[in-house]
Amino acid sequence: MALAALTTFPSVLCYHRIGGPLELGVTRVGRSVFARQMTAVARAGWQTVSLAEFAGQTPHAARRTFLLTFDDGYASLADHAYPVLANLGFTATTFVITDFVGKTNTWDVRYTWNRLPHLSWPEIAHWCARGFDFASHGATHRRLTWLDNSAIATELVGSRDVLTARLGPDAGRAIAYPFGAVDARVVRHAESAGYELGFGGVKGSGGGGRLHLGRIPVYSWDAGDVPFGLRADGLGALGRIVAHAANRCAVGTSIMRGVGFWVSGVRHHSLTPDT
């Protein structure tokens, strides 16, 4: 049952930053590009699902729906992304780093070279009330697979406690693992912390079931009308879409690493996709 459900889940798109300063980081998508993509997707008949709808999705209802996700919770989302989505009748799920809500980031300057503000709790509450979902991206954006058991528990339980205390029980439903880094041990911790859904990197895995789901990242070169992740839509052949997108993303990752090598010399090793 779990495996059957996995293969028929809607596609999950993952964006990071929308708009804001240009820099080497590959996780920024321009504001106008994002608006164009979402408008094209809406015109093509796609609809977003809420996290609750995603969790309860029945197989035949999966056609032409997708879960739109943002990682890291940058403040620019409220300026550049949420209003566009609200106008289209779309919703989204944002995975926030709970210790950095309302603060300026110090955790990924190696990716962006800029210190960027994160969404504040009042902004999150405002958009939560408008039907947008918020969930955990850890407490401090540490790579969970590198931590010992107690540190993993601190990240998972701590961020979930903060979210549910501020926003209610629905905010404790899901986690996107920082850097997409997840293994069987992390999945066990996520389960015991009370998460229902866990999102990893591009491929996901059947082994962890609903706590190890894949996503399709959208990077800066994905600037066409319809994000690659949804483009090869065989109108309902979701398995094929996801397989195609995963394939393409694997190539994309290699290209990105090559570009990082070329541009940034010694810093290349840090230019892995930040999910």
Ligand SMILES: [Zn+2]
């Ligand atoms: Zn992240």
